Amino acid sequence: MASTALILPGWHNSGPDHWQSLWQSTHGYARIEQHNWDFPLRGDWMMQLEETVLKSPGVVLVAHSLSCVLVAAWAAHSQHAHKVKGALLVAPADVERSEMQHLLHSWSPIVRERLPFQSTVAVSRNDPYCSLMRASAMAHAWGSSLVDCGMCGHINTDSRLGDWPEGFALLQDLLKEETPHGH
Incomplete structure (x- = not known):
């Protein structure tokens, strides 16, 4: 059975003009709804x-962003990671930076498995x-x-990428390539 994309927004969710929201509305992808977007707890997410x-x-x-760190933590603990066929991880957030510690204390250390x-x-x-x-x-x-996207800021709404066709092409590669391959 063909896989579908599952949208995992970062901290504070993705607004209506964010490429994640545009992909969701255009292609009908599901979005994970977190209990608390503003005070995220890693275990809850x-x-x-x-x-x-x-x-x-x-x-x-x-x-x-923050959900890239979520995917790494979840994959290291879940018994169901085999149901995931691939992941597009965009602009991972560095939650280990000192200024983020008090805001996102449950997110450190970043899982690097x-x-x-x-x-x-x-x-x-x-x-x-x-x-x-x-x-x-982190990618390593x-x-x-x-994939180096050049000078795109946080690859979010402020980056003014619209529906970000370059990113969508990366997703299509993951959706169609459901057989493992070497790097």
Whole structure:
């Protein structure tokens, strides 16, 4: 059975002009609804992801920012990660930065185990929430392909990418490529 995309917004959710929201409305993808978007707890977000994946036949995760860190933590603990066919991890947030510790204390340390599914990390060279070096190191630890999107800020609404066709092409690669391959 073909996999479908599952939208995992980051901290504060993704607004109506965010590429995740545009993909959701255009393509009918499901979105994980977290209990608290403004004061996120990693354990709570992991439970929401677990329950959603349990109900699905097969998914490709489309995570932004904080949810990239969520996917890594969830995959390391879940017995159901085999239901995930791939993940597009966009602009991972560096929650280990000192100024983030009091706001997102339950999110450190970032889990750096190889993901048990194919994944692509899309990064920006001028992301205010994560340096290119840190994002590259996360991608390497997760066993992900790294895609340099150039100067796109946090690859969010403020980046003015519209429905971000470049990112959608990366998702299509993951959706159609459901056989494992080497990196």
